[in-house]
Amino acid sequence: MDLKNYDDLLDEAYNKIPENVKQSSRFEIPNVKLRYEGKNTYITNFNKIIDTLNRSRKHFIGIFLKNVGTMGEIRGNQLFLKSRFKHTVLDRLIKEYAKEYILCNVCNKPDTRITKEGRKQVLKCTACGARTEIKEK
Numbered sequence: 579m580d581l582k583n584y585d586d587l588l589d590e591a592y593n594k595i596p597e598n599v600k601q602s603s604r605f606e607i608p609n610v611k612l613r614y615e616g617k618n619t620y621i622t623n624f625n626k627i628i629d630t631l632n633r634s635r636k637h638f639i640g641i642f643l644k645n646v647g648t649m650g651e652i653r654g655n656q657l658f659l660k661s662r663f664k665h666t667v668l669d670r671l672i673k674e675y676a677k678e679y680i681l682c683n684v685c686n687k688p689d690t691r692i693t694k695e696g697r698k699q700v701l702k703c704t705a706c707g708a709r710t711e712i713k714e715k
């Protein structure tokens with residue numbers, strides 16, 4: 579295959595993707611950076627992660643700590659976790675949070691808000707208008 583033509587084809591395909599889809603593909607949660615102190619763990623890039631998630635710290639921490647199954651708190655720019663945790667475990671739990679509370683179930687974009695409707699929590703997507711009830715575990 580002629581390499582130049584292939585690049586042209588890729589460009590062409592990319593240009594056909596609507597602008598808002600291109601943007602959502604930029605939603606990438608940074609992997610946790612960890613520092614261990616004794617038997618405890620600090621997520622040192624916690625601010626960066628929470629900025630990407632675009633949710634309140636309180637909401638994220640409440641759910642995250644429950645899923646990690648430990649106690650923790652914000653200390654400066656870092657999130658302190660009681661006990662030692664592996665990168666892979668924490669990264670997976672953050673991705674699960676994003677899937678549940680950020681990414682739209684229909685179009686998979688992160689342009690969503692959590693609203694309350696009566697006693698239900700609903701994830702509303704500002705990109706496609708979908709509304710999904712959030713099931714509390």
Ligand SMILES: [Zn+2]
Nearest residue numbers: 682685703706
């Ligand atoms: Zn959507």
